[in-house]
Amino acid sequence: MQSDDKGQNNENKDSASVAYANGKFVDIFENFFKQLTELNKISTVGPFISMINDPQINVNNMREYGNVLINYQRYLNKYLNQMINSYFQALEKVSAGIDGKNSHETRMLIINSFEEVFSNMFESTDFSVNYNNLINIYIDLNKSYQKFFDASLPYMSRQSLSKEEKDLLFKDLYEIKKITLEIKNWMKEKKNE
């Protein structure tokens, strides 16, 4: 995860500086998820440890999945916050300039105001970091699902290649195709000589 701590600091700073974000709410939300993360770790101590040894219930996968889900919520929340804040900023801009404008001028005012505010957001480092974190956590989420699926395969009497096995196969195919093309080019050059 990129610039996680830095991102969190920026997050707090952003929340404080943006008029429409309720800083207190964001803090409560953050604390709630932090505590939930801690709670998730409990499954690795005390009587719950026995569950890890139970091959039927993959507690490790579940715990990992829970943490991923929490982080997914966190980044999604920040992403939505950024979008909503920009939306309100754009509305404020429109509101400030709408007086005395005809229908066409109002349309252009709305488009230009939204364009300016949203483009500034998309061009900001903060958005770029958070958006990419969101993509990464989404991938982690998908990987978690895949783990559950892979763990279930033996019980479903189904066989499937893992990602690593597929990659090996694809790599071999790629090498064969590449060598074939190189041989063809070499033969063509020889023929031309």
Added chain:
Amino acid sequence: MSKTILDHYLNEYTNFVNEPENFRKLAEMKKLLSNIEKIETGQTEYEVIKETGLFRLLHYKSTKERVYKYPLIIVYALINKSYILDLQPNKSWIKNILDQGINVYLVDWKSPGKFDKFTTIDDYVNLFIYDCVEIVKSIENIDKVSLQGYCMGATMSLIYTSLYQKNVKNLITVAPVVDTEKDKTVIKNMAQNMDIDKILSHYENFPYELLYSCYASLKPFKQGVNKYLNLFDNLKDESFVQNFLRVEKWLYDTPPIAGETFRQWIKDIYQKNLFSKNKLVVGENRINLSSIKVPLLNVVADQDHLVSPECSVSLNNLVSSTDKNLMRFSTGHVGLIASGYSQNVVLPKLGNWIKIH
């Protein structure tokens, strides 16, 4: 929401619903957009010279007298499809060049499958472009070609030229990605913090969904929303509608990009800016732009929001060509290649440059 904005919305809404014609127009728009697949593009006649799993080499037919000895090979980008260069007869980059008496070939990239994930920039340049140039040289019985690349294709053409200069009569780069430290676009901003290793640990190739989401952030209201309002206003203008639908079809016709190619593109070119620093390694070769000595024409769009003009313009200071030209045009990335402006202003100048080099 303030009362004035609410008033405006209510007023517009009332006006809209009181006009039955608007509902007919909405239905027509829906029908047009849902049948977009059927719209015809790429109408200039061509012959497929070679076809592999990842590219086609096309030779365009022309009835015009050839006034330039060397064939022009156009290398398209890996993003979206090459028919943007031959969108419709009056906005066809290829037809315009053909009509100027130049013999045109096109390297048309095909969509990579999952098993193409290991295909690298090295393969695109040293196998595919190399192969195409050799084929054209052999067909035309000539020792050099004129090479033109667009966007990513321009970057790959530069890499090819730095390695095989003896095959290149002259080089035309259109909106090339070169000095990414100077790039101020949303694409650069997104690429800067992208964890491409993580993405490719899950996907085989860079998925088109992620490319879409990046495009959706580029001029989201001026182009993303306003264009549909313009379509609504111009539904009776057949020429406007047909042109709109062709560009719209192209915008959403996005193939994935081969995993290893995109990994190097993001890490080495966008994040580390190795290309402009002469430190990019492709296969076994370090790419040195200062080794390029062939005549160069660098074509740049001043309102380009996909590749900043500053990112492309740097090229002229990096090559060693004594004969180098920079042409800047007041248009955008797509307007540069597929617009009336391109036909009337850009292409005549480009054609003239080719003919005197």
